[in-house]
Amino acid sequence: MEMGYSVELRDGEEAVGAPRHTEGGSYALSGVTKAKMSVTFNYSEFFEEALDEEEGLRWLNDKRAGDTEARLREAVDVLGTEQSDDYWEATAGNAGHALSILLAWAQQHPDAEWWVV
Numbered sequence: 029m030e031m032g033y034s035v036e037l038r039d040g041e042e043a044v045g046a047p048r049h050t051e052g053g054s055y056a057l058s059g060v061t062k063a064k065m066s067v068t069f070n071y072s073e074f075f076e077e078a079l080d081e082e083e084g085l086r087w088l089n090d091k092r093a094g095d096t097e098a099r100l101r102e103a104v105d106v107l108g109t110e111q112s113d114d115y116w117e118a119t120a121g122n123a124g125h126a127l128s129i130l131l132a133w134a135q136q137h138p139d140a141e142w143w144v145v
Contacts, residue, residue: 031066031068031069032066032067032068032069032070033066033067033068033069033085033086033144033145034064034066034143034144034145035064035065035066035067035085035088035130035142035143035144036062036063036064036142036143036144037063037064037093037130037133037134037137037140037141037142037143038063038140038141038142038143039137039139039140039141042062043062043063043064044062044063044133044136044137044140045061045062045063046060046061046062046063046064046133046136047061047132063133063136063137063140065126065129067085067126068115068116070116070117070118070122071085071118071122071123071126072084072085073118074107074118074119074120074123074124075087075103075123075127077106078102078103078106078107078123078124078127079099079100079103079127085144086144086145087099088130088142088144089142089143089144089145090141090142090143091141091142092138092139092140092141093133093134093137093138093139093140093141093142094134094138094139096134096142097131097134097135097138100127100130100131100134101131103124103127104124104127104128104131106120106124107120107121107123107124107127108120108121108124109121109124109125109128110124110125111125
């Protein structure tokens with residue numbers, strides 16, 4: 029049973045490099061250096077509100093990262109990035125924080141494509 033989205037920014041079949049991070053619903057203790065993370069479905073309502081009413085976070089799928097920067101930036105501005113102490117809590121800030129990471133990746137790799145399932 030799926031508990032969240034798998035998000036990757038890819039160049040071909042592989043996730044592109046990213047600064048070491050531990051964000052997401054599952055992570056390696058030492059962090060991950062690829063542009064990939066899992067994001068809980070708990071934030072879905074905020075992604076639908078800020079990104080796309082019907083597709084939510086899946087709106088990114090198969091899009092060129094550079095073409096998504098403006099909408100990601102707007103969504104982060106609307107939701108904010110103030111995180112709850114509880115990653116799983118459905119808050120605008122938790123959702124916005126996740127999107128701020130995706131925005132940074134899009135800025136670093138504008139020609140890569142999103143893969144969201």
